[in-house]
Amino acid sequence: xxxxxxxxxxxxVHTHSWLNLRQFYSDSLVSSPRLVAVCGRNKNAxxxxxKHYGYDRIYxxxxxxxxxxxxxxxxxxxxxxxxxxxxxxxxxxxxxxxCEKPLARTASEAYEMYRATEKxxxxxxxxxxxxxxxxxxxxxxxxxxxRLGKITHVVATYYNIEMGEGxxxxxxxxxxxxxxxxxxHGAMNDLGSHLVDLMRFVIGEISSVCGAIQIFVKERPLxxxxxxxxxxxVEDAIAGCLRFAGGAIGTISVSWMPVSVHxxxxxxxxxTEGSFRFCxxxxxxxEVYLHDDRDFALNGYRTIYCTTxxxxxxxxxxxxxxxxxxxxxxxxxxIAHFLxxxxxSQSVEPLGASFYDGYLxxxxxxxxxxxxxxxxxxxxxxxxx
Amino acid sequence: MSWQLPPVMGDGMRFVLNxxxxxxxxxxxxxxxxxxxxxxxxxxxxxxNIPLFYDSSIVPKLVGFSARDPKKTMEMKESFxxxxxxxxxQNLVRDPAVQIIDNCSPPKLHAESCxxxxxxxxxxxCEKPLARSADEAYEMYRAAKRxxxVAMSGFTVRFAPAVMLxxxxxxxxRLGKIFSIRCCxxxxxxGYNGYLDPNYPLHxxxxxxxxxHGAISDLGSxxxxxxxxxxxxxxxxxxxxxxxVHERPLVTDPSRMGKVTVDDVAVASLKxxxxxxxxxxxxxxxxxxKDYFYFEVHGSEGSVRFNxxxxxxxEVYLKDGSEFNGxxxxxxxxxxxxxxxxxxxxxxxxxxxxxxxxxxxxxFLDWVVAGEQVDSLDPTFRDGYINSLLIDSIVExxxxxxxxxxxxxx
Numbered sequence: 001x002x003x004x005x006x007x008x009x010x011x012x013v014h015t016h017s018w019l020n021l022r023q024f025y026s027d028s029l030v031s032s033p034r035l036v037a038v039c040g041r042n043k044n045a046x047x048x049x050x051k052h053y054g055y056d057r058i059y060x061x062x063x064x065x066x067x068x069x070x071x072x073x074x075x076x077x078x079x080x081x082x083x084x085x086x087x088x089x090x091x092x093x094x095x096x097x098x099c100e101k102p103l104a105r106t107a108s109e110a111y112e113m114y115r116a117t118e119k120x121x122x123x124x125x126x127x128x129x130x131x132x133x134x135x136x137x138x139x140x141x142x143x144x145x146x147r148l149g150k151i152t153h154v155v156a157t158y159y160n161i162e163m164g165e166g167x168x169x170x171x172x173x174x175x176x177x178x179x180x181x182x183x184x185h186g187a188m189n190d191l192g193s194h195l196v197d198l199m200r201f202v203i204g205e206i207s208s209v210c211g212a213i214q215i216f217v218k219e220r221p222l223x224x225x226x227x228x229x230x231x232x233x234v235e236d237a238i239a240g241c242l243r244f245a246g247g248a249i250g251t252i253s254v255s256w257m258p259v260s261v262h263x264x265x266x267x268x269x270x271x272t273e274g275s276f277r278f279c280x281x282x283x284x285x286x287e288v289y290l291h292d293d294r295d296f297a298l299n300g301y302r303t304i305y306c307t308t309x310x311x312x313x314x315x316x317x318x319x320x321x322x323x324x325x326x327x328x329x330x331x332x333x334x335i336a337h338f339l340x341x342x343x344x345s346q347s348v349e350p351l352g353a354s355f356y357d358g359y360l361x362x363x364x365x366x367x368x369x370x371x372x373x374x375x376x377x378x379x380x381x382x383x384x385x
Numbered sequence: 386m387s388w389q390l391p392p393v394m395g396d397g398m399r400f401v402l403n404x405x406x407x408x409x410x411x412x413x414x415x416x417x418x419x420x421x422x423x424x425x426x427x428x429x430x431x432x433x434n435i436p437l438f439y440d441s442s443i444v445p446k447l448v449g450f451s452a453r454d455p456k457k458t459m460e461m462k463e464s465f466x467x468x469x470x471x472x473x474x475q476n477l478v479r480d481p482a483v484q485i486i487d488n489c490s491p492p493k494l495h496a497e498s499c500x501x502x503x504x505x506x507x508x509x510x511c512e513k514p515l516a517r518s519a520d521e522a523y524e525m526y527r528a529a530k531r532x533x534x535v536a537m538s539g540f541t542v543r544f545a546p547a548v549m550l551x552x553x554x555x556x557x558x559r560l561g562k563i564f565s566i567r568c569c570x571x572x573x574x575x576g577y578n579g580y581l582d583p584n585y586p587l588h589x590x591x592x593x594x595x596x597x598h599g600a601i602s603d604l605g606s607x608x609x610x611x612x613x614x615x616x617x618x619x620x621x622x623x624x625x626x627x628x629x630v631h632e633r634p635l636v637t638d639p640s641r642m643g644k645v646t647v648d649d650v651a652v653a654s655l656k657x658x659x660x661x662x663x664x665x666x667x668x669x670x671x672x673x674x675k676d677y678f679y680f681e682v683h684g685s686e687g688s689v690r691f692n693x694x695x696x697x698x699x700e701v702y703l704k705d706g707s708e709f710n711g712x713x714x715x716x717x718x719x720x721x722x723x724x725x726x727x728x729x730x731x732x733x734x735x736x737x738x739x740x741x742x743x744x745x746x747x748x749f750l751d752w753v754v755a756g757e758q759v760d761s762l763d764p765t766f767r768d769g770y771i772n773s774l775l776i777d778s779i780v781e782x783x784x785x786x787x788x789x790x791x792x793x794x795x
Contacts, residue, residue, distance in 0.1 A: 016434075016437055019437060020430070020433075020434070023429075023430055023433065023464050023465060026460075026463055026464045052437075160731075162731075163731075164720055164731050262716045262718055262731045262732075262733070263731060263732050280733035280734075283733045284694070305675040305676075305694060307676070308576050308675070310576065310577060318427060318738055319575075320574065320575050320576065320579075320675065321738040322675075322676040322678065322693035322696050323693070323695065323696035323697065323734065323736075324737055324738040324739065325734065326732070326733065326734015327729045327732035327735045327737075328729060328735075328739075328740075329734075329737070
């Protein structure tokens, strides 16, 4: 199966997964991935990346890459402004498409991607890797089986120390993450999209939102000339309120400003029969409280290490070992799921996020931003499939 | 110690230039032969991942694999693209394309296969525990020295960024004078019930002839190495070992029972040359523990504590006299933390169990290329011998009910 990659930032971990896939999934996958081509604008950087990982050839323009007939799968790790055109073009040329999150800059772009790709009949997937953790899958099972009763409250948080020091440093240059024209939104797209998708995946649909956004560092040095500054036109942080279709209410809090936490994606869910909490900084653990414990005086949250082979995905990896599932393994699982769907020409849903899921997340992000502008609650009214 | 790479027969070159420009486009390859598929699976994974994480002019190549079970041998060969497989280790060790023997077999096979490999001039990496007894381990250490090869003991946990940070804090004096260490390794080995279940079959872990000892050897070896690594030489031990489940169903015929000949639970007290004291707990009958390898070190100026179940964290207490004093929970995943820069910095679970092996094997590869030990903190066969001596002495102390002096042979 020929792989063509655009972008080599998060593309590095994708590449790592393609190369490791057969070690973990040789029993269930029919095909072997072959790294055909990688595309990037910086000639030197892309060629040394290709050399290191063993890509056969390099391109500097994605149009050439999507025309390469040896490529069966486009792995789109480019910035969001390149997602729509490249992904749809590839699908029209008969390639399955895995596209990094956020699916697009706006909901309308994302919907167009979904419609155009769906029309070609090609398999499509949005790269929400947070779905592929034994702990998040276990949490979803607890909610869906009714073990936690009716879900009443959700507290969702994603704070991240971007670049190892936090974006609070005003001297960090104005990279594409700070530019609406390329990124669509700020922290909401980069971090919040993970959180929104995870909530939809684990708890259910979000029906309306309201929010506030803030830009703390208004301008940053230009990367090409650090003596000059450019305006930041996306949010550094958002705080919002949510209503779920199932009746629960909740809050969402996202920021790339904190200097304290590293990868603090935390989800607390409260139900009438029990609760759970999950934090991505301890990705193998799920804390679970069950209200029906007989001995109430000794009741409390239990920490479940989701590392035994009985937990989803663990059997493919290293069961029963300390910290044996994390960031890296989630991509291997995600990509294995995608490849397996491609082999069978089946949708990646419900375990994987399709382009339609990517669209719904983009819509929620857009409505949160719109609410921050007009100060009103916004209902989520998606276009049909 | 200097060490020469063994000549590669056939083409007369030490390293073969990658002829097919296959997956990893790097110039020089060194042949790895792997024995055993238990922990061997993560070793194979790590060898394949070294070139993905590190820029190195010399790249490991999975040449041969050997194990007794033909089905598992084929699975390993398929999943990891080994060029060849063998049904016995002797042929693997003899293969001229193999320059490194990575020994992941059960302890019973360690001494003979490592010694044979050493005599054939191969570099040897051997899983922990180094051997079934201190005597066997000593012979292995001597054989490696005689043959002038590089030989590493697989004490993998040393390579965790959080452990290295703890070691740095101790060595730099930030924790002051070290008074004590408490170190335990407790789990149930496998699944939800694991070894707690008296019907768990009589795996080789329970057989003295294959394993040497039980929990004190499988888990305690890690704890004892950590204690020695962090606090230095141990001079005396006193301990107790206990078998809880005395017989278990045979693997080959579960209707029949076989005798458990090793310990399920072990405890020990340690005296260090520095004057510090320590305790060790090892158990594979620890309900509720998945992989609880824990240590805490207390010094005059501060303390650290570490839990393998939360591998990326180190709790650090530094006395600073302020009203905010307390343990800090340091997430050890930044680029500037030890061993972290090549991996996935600042990501949740960005360094995991499998990465420990990638670091370990890369360090060993550096030894092989240099012909001698490169990083003085890496575990040697001598460390493996002393580790086995500590285990034997704890078991002896349990019998004699007396403190046992640790007097390693040179």
